[in-house]
Amino acid sequence: MQDISIRSENHPQPLIDFRNVTVARDGRKILDSVSLQIDVGENVAIIGPNGSGKSSLIKTITREYRPLANSSGLVCRIMGEERWDVFDLQRSLGIVSGDLQQEYTRDICGYEAVLSGFFSSIGVYRNHHITYEMRCIVKAVMDLLEVSHLQHKIISHMSTGEARRILIARALVHDPLALVLDEPANSLDLHSLHRFREVMRRIAVAGKSIILVTHNLQDIIPEIERVILFRDGRTFMDGPKEQILTSSNLSILFGLPVEVQSADGYYRAWC
Numbered sequence: 522m523q524d525i526s527i528r529s530e531n532h533p534q535p536l537i538d539f540r541n542v543t544v545a546r547d548g549r550k551i552l553d554s555v556s557l558q559i560d561v562g563e564n565v566a567i568i569g570p571n572g573s574g575k576s577s578l579i580k581t582i583t584r585e586y587r588p589l590a591n592s593s594g595l596v597c598r599i600m601g602e603e604r605w606d607v608f609d610l611q612r613s614l615g616i617v618s619g620d621l622q623q624e625y626t627r628d629i630c631g632y633e634a635v636l637s638g639f640f641s642s643i644g645v646y647r648n649h650h651i652t653y654e655m656r657c658i659v660k661a662v663m664d665l666l667e668v669s670h671l672q673h674k675i676i677s678h679m680s681t682g683e684a685r686r687i688l689i690a691r692a693l694v695h696d697p698l699a700l701v702l703d704e705p706a707n708s709l710d711l712h713s714l715h716r717f718r719e720v721m722r723r724i725a726v727a728g729k730s731i732i733l734v735t736h737n738l739q740d741i742i743p744e745i746e747r748v749i750l751f752r753d754g755r756t757f758m759d760g761p762k763e764q765i766l767t768s769s770n771l772s773i774l775f776g777l778p779v780e781v782q783s784a785d786g787y788y789r790a791w792c
């Protein structure tokens with residue numbers, strides 16, 4: 522497997538510092554006074570029922586959603602900064618989500634989609650300065666994720682799983698400080714899942730943060746040590762994985778009997 526370059530920098534500020542973050546849509550609180558700190562290099566999984574606010578939390582991290590400004594004690598900092606240019610922020614984070622996939626509506630091939638990760642854009646434009654080094658990185662990352670055969674294929678002609686793998690490659694090219702993954706493994710076949718988890722593990726070992734939203738406990742690689750259970754737009758539980766991922770906690774979270782088992786650093790649940 523080819524190596525992807527990983528920056529190692531010292532970041533005294535937390536990656537995420539949210540205090541009393543409330544987000545409303547249609548007159549309803551979809552995040553309700555969320556307080557959360559995630560340090561650079563920390564790996565976190567967020568689990569919760571449908572509609573509990575996980576994606577809204579991710580969109581607040583990526584600044585697609587803004588918190589209500591009048592909340593008392595509001596802090597909404599990413600890497601120590603309250604104010605971010607959305608493009609600069611997206612350059613510091615590698616983002617993979619179903620919403621992002623839906624933005625690729627015009628005819629963009631796999632190669633261009635991955636290359637566009639350097640510019641946090643949907644596709645590459647005339648004003649983008651593309652270097653030889655960028656092309657080498659795109660090739661290395663596409664090889665790593667085994668998507669080189671998709672380089673000429675138009676995204677809208679790809680299967681959902683193929684397009685998802687292209688987006689994961691796009692998220693990696695610009696060597697982000699953290700990967701923000703909202704159900705990234707949806708639609709991946711077993712081989713791609715295995716490959717993707719391997720890549721996540723390498724990224725985590727290299728000191729990047731991973732913030733992963735998932736419905737599948739098996740996506741929680743051993744390097745993810747902290748789990749947040751989310752319910753009704755709030756943090757319901759937050760702590761070390763082995764304390765949080767228990768049958769009793771998940772049964773309360775989902776409101777039905779859930780069995781959790783762990784083996785070799787991985788967890789699985791059924792009901």
Ligand SMILES: Nc1ncnc2c1ncn2[C@@H]1O[C@H](COP(=O)(O)OP(=O)(O)OP(=O)(O)O)[C@@H](O)[C@H]1O
Nearest residue numbers: 546547550551569570571572573574575576577578
């Ligand atoms: N832009 C929006 N306008 C109106 N309501 C919204 C908007 N974004 C989110 N919501 C509502 O906020 C709630 C939380 O949605 P969110 O997508 O964050 O949940 P989720 O936990 O990610 O769910 P899932 O597991 O189904 O992906 C839902 O009731 C959703 O309808």
